[in-house]
Amino acid sequence: MENSVLTKINQGIGFITLNRPEKRNALSPDLIIELDKAFSAFEQDDEVKVVILQAAGKAFCAGADLDYIQQMQYFSYEENLADSNRLKALFSKIYEFPKVVIAQVQGHALAGGCGLVSVCDFAFAAPEALFGYTEVKIGFIPALVSVFLTEQIGQAKTTELLLSGELIPSSKSVAMGLITEVVEGEFLEKRTREFAAKLVAENSAFSMKETKRLLRSLNESVRHQALDLAAEANAKARGHSDCIKGVAAFLSKTKPSW
Template sequence: MATMFHHLSVDYRFENKIAVITLQRPQVRNALNAQLIQELTEVFTQLSVDEQLHGVILTGEGKAFCAGADINMMQEAISYTAAQNVEDALRLSDMLHAINTFPCPVIARVNGDTLGGGIGLIAVCDIVIAADNARMAFSEVKLGIAPAVISPYVLRKIGENMARVLFVTGERFSAARAHEIGLVHAVVPLEHLDDAVSRAVNELISGGPQAIRACKALALQVGQMNTENSRRYTAETIAHLRTSPEGQEGLRAFLEKRPPHFTVSSHGSKEK
């Protein structure tokens, strides 16, 4: 990737099948400022065209995952007009949308505390694995504001019932509680975090890359369709996959009791 980023890094692993995006503002606990928000939007937009990717890992450098909004950004917002505040919020919304709709799965490696907008980041990830020492909070209410922009994504994870408690109190809660309410999928000791992430990655890279993307699209879209649209969409999806080179290889491998050999051509099509 040719683009140079100041507040994040991009690394490729597992034969370039996985990209690792690391927030690199440890001195402010990886807090979100305007530049980091822009860089996250750009990096996920750029990576979205990489057909070889089976997934992306999003994590933070240092002891925190993301402490929410940067203090300097909050200070600037005090002097913004209503229109400027809308534009500022829309940029955050665009970043969350870029991650939420990213074609293949995004794994949040939650290495520490996650507050406010940081919870928005994990809410738009597909697989969330957290260290057991991580603490979380929708801390906006303590500042006289609300978790407005992140709320659509958070509500899909934790539901109205838990949001009505956690949004209004701003109370801190543990990774274990985050797991109980559906915000986090797995909680492990910090020293086992990389092992847990690696297990999730190994599951991803054992699947067909186009099938993985189709599965994510199903999870995102089918629940919002009416009966007829979902009937047509799901039938067309499975028909396309069954007749694709990737699907043909996967089905043959299953019948022949051997591992499938999924590859990606230079044009993104699947070949045996």
Template structure:
């Protein structure tokens, strides 16, 4: 499928999805939302894709919602606004729940919904000059649809502050708070991401997929008998899987596993 707001490229087992609206700082509108939802749904179904990089063209990563789109929303009925907001929520969920690990390549500033895109990713590599801002309160809005992902990334205390103050914070602060994993100089950005994707692609595709789901399912749950039983069931299942047996056999036989092609 051809996209008007995105560029999609493949290199080996890695898919790269690039926001391509640099003239508006990669702000998203209803078309961008639909395209991101579609492409992540398609990549989820592809066995040949083991990692996804979410990137952006131009000096900014994503400025959040497009102003013209926001003007249009102001004329919507309550029901139309609910439907439109649900599409945005579904897009963020598609990124968060895709079975492949997602690396956000943050090459510039991320504001509002752009912070949501960053928070929905599994791994975040950002240039040291990137700035972040949950700016919704300045416009009389709230960061509702991105909140499930941002609060998980920043934690409750930091989220209380930055949701209400709409302050700008730098990349070092974002890293300290847990939103960013790796902060690098701009000339080291692609090299760092290439190493990360190579590491991911060297691992068992099934184990990577199940590990991502495990963390999402376990996080925040009460440590009770049901959780203990669930984790025991998961490891028993993976041990008996084709890749589980191949991984153990290849280690014992001192050879590369079959999934490393």
């Protein structure tokens, strides 16, 4: 069985690849654990100056794994809270990672997958990639990502994205500050690697680390408190009748009647 996450290092750049193309790189518990391990390993490796987070296949990440969503319907509040805390820990690790993290988004990034993009420092995306937090459409809440997104792009834009649940193209995503740049698909990998290589060659790794640490420390206590509350809200929402109905409709590929 192939690993859910692949890693390699080349000329100071650490590559982390989501490797579940047949599942559109959906976030399974194993994938979350492997991602956490990959970032931990690169954090300790002095050879790695910059990290590129990329994905195999057509989609970047479709959000939560369908099989796992089915299992979650039977979780207790405590199990849902533990599950939410695992994702919270991963998002926080990437957001506060001491090295620059760049997302290379070749395809759709939805729900939790869009959350992964949001916690990276830079994101380069193909024109055909769609972004969106679709949780409200299935009776769920995008609790964890709301904390990071508000800090990154502001309250008004976050409200628009999270309450509408609409999918937006790369062109609007870059205008909102969700991603850094739109690059034609055939040049996406080249552009992302060139940008990463430029950071490695021209910027002090120490200075980038300390600058990022300073930026992330500005609202650190407030952010951590908000994330704890978000994890609890996430766990509670999973037990609500709207979420149960929405997930059932999602799994049966029908539209819930609200």
